[in-house]
Amino acid sequence: MEQLKVIFVDDDIHLGDFVSNILESEYNYKVHFQNTTIGIKPIIEDFAPDVIILDVEIGDQNGIETAKDILTRHPQIPILFVSSHSEEELITRGIDVGGNAYIPKPLSIPILVSYIKRFTSNIPVEQSLIISDYRLELESNNLYYKNRLLKKLSYFEKNALEILIQNPNQIVSKEQLAEKLWGHSLEKRNIASIQNTLSKLRNLINQNKSIKIDTVRGVGYLLVV
Known part of the structure; x- marks a missing residue:
């Protein structure tokens, strides 16, 4: 079976390494992790991810604006936001730009994987x-x-x-x-x-x-x- 490909963008390198290792070793996903949005466009083109996991704040970079830009180019790619912030306005903004889910930190790997599976399932639908x-x-x-x-x-x-x-x-x-x-x-x-x-x-x-x-x-x- 072809590996499901995930891009994970978060400024917490330790979290990124931890999540990436579990997704790769326990779920057989192919993961590209980076701690900045710099250069994300060519990476998406080259890696062709099935899903993108994106922190709302990546250093001084705005993950929501990044997602908005990504979705204008790749509207078919599901985007899962992760964040330690739970403000209603922030969650609404993330969903309104086209994010598929808003997952709170600290991350639960089983919950994260359930969202990945939900938005990458290849269930046949009417054309x-x-x-x-x-x-x-x-x-x-x-x-x-x-x-x-x-x-x-x-x-x-x-x-x-x-x-x-x-x-x-x-x-x-x-x-x-x-x-x-x-x-x-x-x-x-x-x-x-x-x-x-x-x-x-x-x-x-x-x-x-x-x-x-x-x-x-x-x-x-x-x-x-």
Whole structure:
């Protein structure tokens, strides 16, 4: 079986060596560790990682801004943030730029590995979903309207729209969205990210007046077709 490839970026060299050794020796992952974001772009191109683990603060470098830049070039690569900071605003920013998870330090290796497995699993999915004149390509995250590309969606936009399209004219609860986006039950810190994601989707599907996303106050959202 081909080794799963991980890039781990953290300014704590001892932590980096510790995590890298365990992932390589116990899970048979191929790990590239570095303690700076300098030179990360060519490394990503050359190493072709399946997942990137990124500290929110790497010395005086901003991991969230780095992730934002990475995702404009490689939107298909899952990014897992790690941090000793637990401020709600920081977590929301990390998720809003496209991060797949925010894992607190001190790191639990089993929890870290469970997130790696979740976001790198190769579960077969339908190639595309179609509703009205919209087509969502599930592998590329591209959203089309009348065969015209509207946008390459972020991970959260794609997954939120996917569950809405799969449940037309049915209420999709915030709990369902949280399970789809994060793999766990709804937490207070996630609500702002859900609202922000749905707002972006509304702006994208305003080309066709026969389809809209309604808010069901206190419950969730409804894709009206």
